[in-house]
Amino acid sequence: MSDRIPTPxxxxxxxxxxxxxxxxxxxxxxxxxxxxxxxxxxxAVAVVGSRRATLAGLDIARCLGRDLADAGIQVVSGxxxxxxxxxxxxxxxxxxxxxxVLGCGIDVCxxxxxxxxxxxxxxxxxxxxxxxxxxxxxxxxxxKRNRLIAALxxxxxxxxxxxxxxxxxxxxxAADMGREILAVPGSIRAGQSxxxxxxxxxxxxxxxxxxxxxxxxxxxxPGPAAPTxxxxxxxxxxxxxxxxxxxxxxxxxxxxxxxxxxxxxxxTASVLASRLVTLELAGAVLSLPGGxxxxxxxxx
Amino acid sequence: MIAAAISCATRxxxxxxxxxxxxxxxxxxxxxxxxxxxxxxxxxxxxxxxxIRNGGFTFPSRRITVNLAPAEVPKEGTSFxxxxxxxxxxxxxxxxxxxxxxxxxxxxxDAAVRPVTGVLPxxxxxxxxGVRTLIVAAENAEExxxxxxxCVLPTPSLERCVEHLRGEAQLVPAAASARAxxxxxxxxxxxxxxxAGAKRALEIAAAGGHNVLMTGPPGAGKTMLARAxxxxxxxxxxxxxxxxxxxxxxxxxLRERPPTSLRPPFRSPHHSVSRAGLVGGGSGFxxxxxxxxxxxxxxxxxxxxxxxxxxxxxxxxxxxxxxxxVVRARAAVSxxxxxxxxxxxxxxxxxxxxxxxxxxxxxxxxxxxxxxxSGPIKDRIDLVVSVPRQPYGDIFSDQVEEGSSAxxxxxxxxxxxxxxxxxxxxxxxxxxxVAACRLAPPTRRLLARSGERLRxxxxxxxxxxxxxxxxxxxxxxxxxxPDALAEALHYRIxxxx
Numbered sequence: 001m002s003d004r005i006p007t008p009x010x011x012x013x014x015x016x017x018x019x020x021x022x023x024x025x026x027x028x029x030x031x032x033x034x035x036x037x038x039x040x041x042x043x044a045v046a047v048v049g050s051r052r053a054t055l056a057g058l059d060i061a062r063c064l065g066r067d068l069a070d071a072g073i074q075v076v077s078g079x080x081x082x083x084x085x086x087x088x089x090x091x092x093x094x095x096x097x098x099x100x101v102l103g104c105g106i107d108v109c110x111x112x113x114x115x116x117x118x119x120x121x122x123x124x125x126x127x128x129x130x131x132x133x134x135x136x137x138x139x140x141x142x143x144k145r146n147r148l149i150a151a152l153x154x155x156x157x158x159x160x161x162x163x164x165x166x167x168x169x170x171x172x173x174a175a176d177m178g179r180e181i182l183a184v185p186g187s188i189r190a191g192q193s194x195x196x197x198x199x200x201x202x203x204x205x206x207x208x209x210x211x212x213x214x215x216x217x218x219x220x221x222p223g224p225a226a227p228t229x230x231x232x233x234x235x236x237x238x239x240x241x242x243x244x245x246x247x248x249x250x251x252x253x254x255x256x257x258x259x260x261x262x263x264x265x266x267x268t269a270s271v272l273a274s275r276l277v278t279l280e281l282a283g284a285v286l287s288l289p290g291g292x293x294x295x296x297x298x299x300x
Numbered sequence: 301m302i303a304a305a306i307s308c309a310t311r312x313x314x315x316x317x318x319x320x321x322x323x324x325x326x327x328x329x330x331x332x333x334x335x336x337x338x339x340x341x342x343x344x345x346x347x348x349x350x351x352i353r354n355g356g357f358t359f360p361s362r363r364i365t366v367n368l369a370p371a372e373v374p375k376e377g378t379s380f381x382x383x384x385x386x387x388x389x390x391x392x393x394x395x396x397x398x399x400x401x402x403x404x405x406x407x408x409x410d411a412a413v414r415p416v417t418g419v420l421p422x423x424x425x426x427x428x429x430g431v432r433t434l435i436v437a438a439e440n441a442e443e444x445x446x447x448x449x450x451c452v453l454p455t456p457s458l459e460r461c462v463e464h465l466r467g468e469a470q471l472v473p474a475a476a477s478a479r480a481x482x483x484x485x486x487x488x489x490x491x492x493x494x495x496a497g498a499k500r501a502l503e504i505a506a507a508g509g510h511n512v513l514m515t516g517p518p519g520a521g522k523t524m525l526a527r528a529x530x531x532x533x534x535x536x537x538x539x540x541x542x543x544x545x546x547x548x549x550x551x552x553x554l555r556e557r558p559p560t561s562l563r564p565p566f567r568s569p570h571h572s573v574s575r576a577g578l579v580g581g582g583s584g585f586x587x588x589x590x591x592x593x594x595x596x597x598x599x600x601x602x603x604x605x606x607x608x609x610x611x612x613x614x615x616x617x618x619x620x621x622x623x624x625x626v627v628r629a630r631a632a633v634s635x636x637x638x639x640x641x642x643x644x645x646x647x648x649x650x651x652x653x654x655x656x657x658x659x660x661x662x663x664x665x666x667x668x669x670x671x672x673x674s675g676p677i678k679d680r681i682d683l684v685v686s687v688p689r690q691p692y693g694d695i696f697s698d699q700v701e702e703g704s705s706a707x708x709x710x711x712x713x714x715x716x717x718x719x720x721x722x723x724x725x726x727x728x729x730x731x732x733x734v735a736a737c738r739l740a741p742p743t744r745r746l747l748a749r750s751g752e753r754l755r756x757x758x759x760x761x762x763x764x765x766x767x768x769x770x771x772x773x774x775x776x777x778x779x780x781x782p783d784a785l786a787e788a789l790h791y792r793i794x795x796x797x
Binding site for chain 1: 494495496497498499500515516647648653659670685686687688746749750753754771783784786787789790791
């Protein structure tokens, strides 16, 4: 990696930097714009999902991004709002390399609020686009972009999405190319998990922890720094005293309001408030806008 | 012939004693009032002329000049009517003795004396200027009699007033009204089912004088909680209640709230209120706004995010300095505004963020909505609590809820601990907070860790410490322990991600 600030460069199929995995594409792009310090490399996993994700979904995407980075696996996604952004962020937080495949030109930042995220991705991974540099985001270009995401990854994890979500189109492209697909299951009543639940019904492997991913795809070997069973027994969980663990076990999978917890556990609002913050500082609980609290992916 | 009677003008809550001079001269019959008067005072000529005639006196057929001194001070309102009539009659008839008596009242055409606004602050000012006897309309007697040592003579009409001044039939002084048993506050915590978290947050806010924001979906009970909030607050001192009554007197709002009441006032302006209505202002002299009407009490802003941003910006100075200065072309006026802010807001434009129904707002819309709260107001809100929609079963449960009086006892105890330190916790600044908290090393470590994890700003640290100090006061702890700090963090305005 050099120290100079990278600029977007044109990569033709003859180039040494041309991602080898594009060979699996039926219609490979004529060339791509690539911008960043790193290049797409194996092993890589795509984490995709809805733009309008639930907070639990965002948390899962972020933890996945982090765990993949810890395992030395590159995270591929589409830099969209919601799940995509959270997966990139999680990966960057853990110091990993992440690849964003855009549906617009490489000079266009869409959505605009991801300007900083894009800069960080360029610093430690790369941004890719097959569109002309100044191409505005058009709806019809995004499904086309999804095939590149599927091509670059050895497996695709769909975190959340409705039945009509673009994330499912990525999964279809992945299936066509023989990539492994995993879906994070959700409640059958949760609209944002409709798509992933449909995938599971159709035979896609459910992802309950990152271990499922490692088992499903043999080429993904966790790196030396990989946690033993991430998402199941995180280090933060150890050392939580009895009353704190009791709150966690009373929380269930969905976000709840503290008032519901205090009546269920027969605690005063004061005591519960103080314990919830202790749990939050331990990373086991997340406080959500709207006043609800939820167990984090780590806090399970 | 020349005569002088005493009256008073107001400049905000302060008064300016005014000498009403009347001069009768030879010449064509004429009636002029000078001394920087407004329209209402010019119209007094017609009222005074008719009242004198209908009261059974003779209006002097002379060239009459009335001067309101000091002549350089702008004056407005109808409270000079009585003094003008008395001065004119005195100039005509030496049998009327005015010796040091002050007059406040508007005249009806049939010579009846009508009440005016601002009598309490004017009575205080006149008393301070050495006046010992004040004649007012019967309706104004109760508030004027609140000034200790002032002899207040209520008069129904100009004739009765003049009879008194001639020494014929004395007016009966108004007795300082006994403080009647206070009616109970309209809402009580016992009437609100569930909402344990919000009730606890309001208890802390009442104990430490903190500003508090409640968020929650429509219909969750935010307004009901806010209306019950004043029932947690201790009574006002007599001095404080006089300050409040003076402001209500200026606005002519004493009918809504008896001047002797010791309960803290509660104001809840709608979000369509004008900026002048909220912070004070208006044409001519600035009138006190809702924030001054809430002085020593509670200002409740429902649907906080619906208030125009400029209104919220205008609250910055009053929230910091506990008073507001309104500058108008003719004068700058200051009103006290030492209120506690209780605000309520929906978590998002559709109101269902975090609700079972799910939020249907677009991301940019959401960001814009929450952005409205940033800045000046956010910095002054110490506690944020979410108020969930109550499940059906809870609304009709038979569980007995704790009443306001029990909470108020704890609030009183916590406030007396604070008065030993000198200031309410909400008023503690920088170093004072840190000194008052007396953090032990483990608590310091917790604070440092939470700062990193929850990304607290410098201001946020102090907000959290102030609230933690109050939580410890409620628990009768000398030092702020980790539990109190953790609970205070629960009510912070920042979310972790």
